[in-house]
Amino acid sequence: MVDRAYALYRLGSAVTRGLPAPLVDAVGEVASRSAARAGGERRFLVERNLRRVLGPDVPQRRIDRLVGDTFADYVRYYTESARLPDMSVEEIDAGFTYEGVGNIDRAVASGIGPILVLPHLGGWEWAGFWLTLVPRYQVTVVVEPLQPPELHDWFVRFREQLGMNVVPLGPDAAAETVRAIKAGHVVCLLSDRAVGGASVEVDFFGETTRLPAGPATLALRTGCHLLPTGVYHADHGTHAIVRPDVAYERQGPRLRDDITALTQLLAREMEWLIRQAPEQWHLMQPNWPSDHEALAGLG
Numbered sequence: 001m002v003d004r005a006y007a008l009y010r011l012g013s014a015v016t017r018g019l020p021a022p023l024v025d026a027v028g029e030v031a032s033r034s035a036a037r038a039g040g041e042r043r044f045l046v047e048r049n050l051r052r053v054l055g056p057d058v059p060q061r062r063i064d065r066l067v068g069d070t071f072a073d074y075v076r077y078y079t080e081s082a083r084l085p086d087m088s089v090e091e092i093d094a095g096f097t098y099e100g101v102g103n104i105d106r107a108v109a110s111g112i113g114p115i116l117v118l119p120h121l122g123g124w125e126w127a128g129f130w131l132t133l134v135p136r137y138q139v140t141v142v143v144e145p146l147q148p149p150e151l152h153d154w155f156v157r158f159r160e161q162l163g164m165n166v167v168p169l170g171p172d173a174a175a176e177t178v179r180a181i182k183a184g185h186v187v188c189l190l191s192d193r194a195v196g197g198a199s200v201e202v203d204f205f206g207e208t209t210r211l212p213a214g215p216a217t218l219a220l221r222t223g224c225h226l227l228p229t230g231v232y233h234a235d236h237g238t239h240a241i242v243r244p245d246v247a248y249e250r251q252g253p254r255l256r257d258d259i260t261a262l263t264q265l266l267a268r269e270m271e272w273l274i275r276q277a278p279e280q281w282h283l284m285q286p287n288w289p290s291d292h293e294a295l296a297g298l299g
Contacts, residue, residue, distance in 0.1 A: 041295060042284040046070050048291065052205040053271075053278040069279035073122070076233055077282065081125040085161050089133045096130045097234065100227075100242035104186060107225040107245070108137060113185040114225040116242070117215050119192035119270045120282045122232040125162065127240045131186055132163035140165040140180040141188045142173055142214075144195040169196050174214070181224045189215050192270050193287050200260045204267045209288040216262035220250065228266060230273035232280055241276070243269055 046067050051058065054066075084092070107114035118124055131137045141164050143156070156166045165185065167176045174197075180187055191212050192204075198213040219226045228243040246269060248262045274281050286292050 041298070043067060043071075044295070044298065045284055045286060045291060048294065049281060049283055049287075050278055052207065053275055053281070066279045070281065073233055073280045074282045074284075077123050077125075080123055080233075080238075081158075084125060084129050085158075092126070092130050093134050095237035096126060096134075096240070097237065098240040098242065100244070101135075101240070103225070103227050103242045103244055104131075104137070105135070107227065108184055108186065110225075111184060112222060112224045113138075113140075113181045113183065113187055114227050114245075115181070115187045115189055115215050115218060116227050116229040117189060117191045117246075117266050117270070118229050118231070119274050120190055121230050121273065121277065122280045123238045124188070124190075124231045125159075126238040127229075127231040128159075128164055128188060129162045130238075138165065138180075138183065138185040139163065139188065140167060140177065140185040142167045142169055142177060144169045173197070174218070177214075177218060178222060181218065181222050187218075187224075191215050191266060192274075192283060193285065200256070200263050202260065202264045202267045204288075205271060207288050207290065211263055211267055213259050213263060215266060216248075216259045217255075219248070219262065220255065220258055226262075226266065228269035228273060230276060232277050241273065243273070 047063055050063055050066050050070070054063075104114060104116070128139050128141065131139050141159060143159070143166055156168075159166050165180065167173050167180070177187055189212070191214075194210045194212050198217065199210040200213045200216075201208060202211050204211060215226055218224065225245040226248075227245060229240060231238060231240045233239075246262070246265050248258070248265065250258050251261065252258065286295060
């Protein structure tokens with residue numbers, strides 16, 4: 001039997017690619033605003049995250065508006081991503097603006113591929129596709145396993161269709177990623193949520209949580225550049241900000257202490273990137289210990 005979630009993603013992709021973009025966008029806007037008003041765990045967590053970014057004193061009416069914006073932006077991410085395989089190189093390039101891409105160019109020119117450290121912001125698929133098509137870099141992405149397996153395989157095929165090399169998160173991910181870095185690939189790691197594998201405790205938006213140890217570990221072991229990167233939906237396309245390399249040198253004999261210190265620096269960079277457009281932060285899962293406690297209280 002075909003899983004319902006998998007079937008819905010396939011249907012949504014086909015509809016998005018088959019109908020006029022203005023119609024799909026209008027329907028998506030209505031559906032996303034309705035979902036935001038309906039409440040539920042995702043709406044609850046989006047509101048908590050917005051208050052983490054903006055502070056506790058923001059009026060509720062502004063938070064409500066921004067929650068709606070977050071759901072609308074999330075739908076925009078999926079609809080625009082679904083259209084990418086049908087777009088020309090010229091269209092992809094015309095719809096993409098950027099700051100700091102020279103940081104990627106310099107890193108690749110050094111012979112060691114950089115790691116782009118990304119939060120779940122805006123439209124990162126567009127940026128990855130642009131990297132493969134315009135500067136024609138090899139792009140490797142590490143992805144978390146999704147359930148059911150059919151849905152995971154569908155997303156892998158989709159990203160491979162965009163020219164990306166996909167590494168599933170798992171026992172072999174570190175070795176495959178090191179090979180990609182040494183081969184000069186641009187490696188993209190979503191790093192604002194610990195999903196699996198090693199993680200370290202840091203302060204993130206004023207509250208203790210765990211973030212992935214992978215970016216810092218790989219950088220300390222390979223010497224690659226760590227480039228915090230945010231990709232945002234703009235009025236007429238997608239805009240990326242690539243921050244300078246987060247330089248760090250080993251401080252002591254314990255590698256884990258250095259990994260923690262470097263991950264804390266990356267957390268600060270991601271905070272800055274998220275603050276540029278908090279309504280585009282698509283983190284809709286519990287990410288702090290207090291989130292789990294708050295969700296338990298909802299029941």
